[in-house]
Amino acid sequence: EVQLVESGGGLVKPGGSLRLSCAASGFTFSAYSMNWVRQAPGKGLEWVSSISSSSSYIYYADSVKGRFTISRDNAKNSLYLQMHSLRAEDTAVYYCARGDENYDLLTAFYYYYMDVWGKGTTVTVSS
């Protein structure tokens, strides 16, 4: 069964740090890009960060750039998100999601999608 399981969430004080993990199983982890997506309480989805299959390409949302670091260990089938200088507005459920992409030759459109999601881990930043 294809599965992603996040862990590492919890309560942390403003300015603190936390490291999230995402354990993948049931597919060839090293063949896929991976993403972190978060959802603040009562709010919509927010893309946080992406990493390519070999870690060659890494992207961050402006809201976390310079504070969060995404990484992966393909030997351990694991994705990570190191979070520093946490703020109240980082409070959210954090999901990891598998990514895939393709290119439509007929229309010359590129597309990316996230086809497998974990259940999420909750991060609460509060004093």
Add this chain to the structure above:
Amino acid sequence: SSELTQDPAVSVALGQTVRITCQGDSLRRYYASWYQQKPGQAPLLVIYGKNNRPSGIPDRFSGSSSGNTASLTITGAQAEDEADYYCNSRDSSGNPRVFGGGTKLTVL
């Protein structure tokens, strides 16, 4: 604010057809993907690419794109389709991924 714009809420009568739209400049070059999220659950991919459905997604879900607008259409909406729907694509300022603000679908 998101660079992909969605109507906050849409309603549809049971069994009728509803279209949920997503607007953004990047959609002139990139297809959107669409996600369904029910309360307390993780998002679920329902449409990707030009009009592709993952295994297990009913064929009443379809996607289309024209100009700067991507659309998710549910033909014959069912009670279980009541959920939040999010589009995702690239944004016009260089971020590889961005979500629309989401549309809450109510099935009456």
